Amino acid sequence: MDHGGGMMETNTTNGTTPVHHKMMMMHMTFFWGSHAEILFSGWPGTRPGMYVLALFFVFILAVVVEYLSHSHLIKEKNNSNHLVGGLTQTLMHAVRIGLSYLVMLAVMSFNTGIFIAVVGGHSVGFLVFGSRVFKRTEIPPYEKRTDLPPMTC
Incomplete structure (x- = not known):
């Protein structure tokens, strides 16, 4: 065995x-090593290049989750159609949750490199989209900041 x-x-x-x-x-x-299965059976396989691609893929997934968590894509208008806005918001929520579950499943491979890539992706995503580092103006506390509510665990 x-x-x-x-x-x-x-x-x-x-x-x-x-x-x-x-x-x-x-x-x-x-465990630490490039011989792991992440998300799909047989992927990334035993080739180191495919493992690096898997690390990059989960890193980008984590960045995209942070982007969707901190985005403000739906424009507020006085005469806006609430049905279209609500459906768009629901679709964005479904995509964010789906990507979040993919990231979670990747971490459940228990591969240390994947874990570090995910934490790094969430950190970089938050730095770029959620922190004050790249914000030019001060946002009043009463103003809506994102389209989606915060994720809870």
Whole structure:
């Protein structure tokens, strides 16, 4: 048996004939390495370039989640159609939640590199879209800041 992750082979007996089963083992503790499965079966595989692509992909996903969490894309107008605005807001919420769950599932691979990429992506996204660093004007406390309500855990 292989307890380090990857494939595990078990032997059982079907009457008189031995049967070999191969099962995929999932890490239940953080590990460091490029041989991991993230989001999809067989991805990123064993090639280091694909692992780097996976790190970049989850980093960008985390940045996009922060962008959607701090964006103000729906323009307020006096004669605006509330139905269209509400549907747009709902669609943005669904996309943000879907991407958030993808990021969460990537972290559940227990790969330390993926975890660092996700935390870095959320941090960079917050720095650019949520912090005061890149804001030019002071926003009064009564003014609406984002289209979507804050995410809660």
